[in-house]
Amino acid sequence: MRPMDPDGLLWAYSDANFSGRSCSWGGDSAGWSSCGFNDVASSVRNNGYTGQYDAVRFFKDGNYSGPSMCLSRGDSWSNLANQRWSDGSNANDSISSHFWTHLCS
Numbered sequence: 339m340r341p342m343d344p345d346g347l348l349w350a351y352s353d354a355n356f357s358g359r360s361c362s363w364g365g366d367s368a369g370w371s372s373c374g375f376n377d378v379a380s381s382v383r384n385n386g387y388t389g390q391y392d393a394v395r396f397f398k399d400g401n402y403s404g405p406s407m408c409l410s411r412g413d414s415w416s417n418l419a420n421q422r423w424s425d426g427s428n429a430n431d432s433i434s435s436h437f438w439t440h441l442c443s
């Protein structure tokens with residue numbers, strides 16, 4: 339898939355390979371249910387602008403709790419079935435919140 343120009347947004351898709359329904363956020367979200375996306379995402383893209391807070395940390399549970407994982411600016415996961423949370427569990431259909439952060443480390 340061709341790269342997108344940065345738009346300052348985190349994009350999530352209901353299906354793999356950036357297809358299906360989508361939702362995007364310019365800021366943090368304590369609960370993806372507000373977008374109809376709780377435990378729905380199968381691919382994500384960090385299309386943020388370069389800056390102090392340009393990485394995204396995802397959480398398996400709402401309110402930034404539970405296992406997490408981090409995606410750097412300009413990166414994407416085309417199929418979350420191939421991605422693992424910090425506790426080793428599968429990341430497909432399970433993201434529930436995220437915030438923008440300084441670095442993935």
Ligand SMILES: [Ca+2]
Pocket residue numbers: 376377397398399400431432433434
């Ligand atoms: Ca979840």
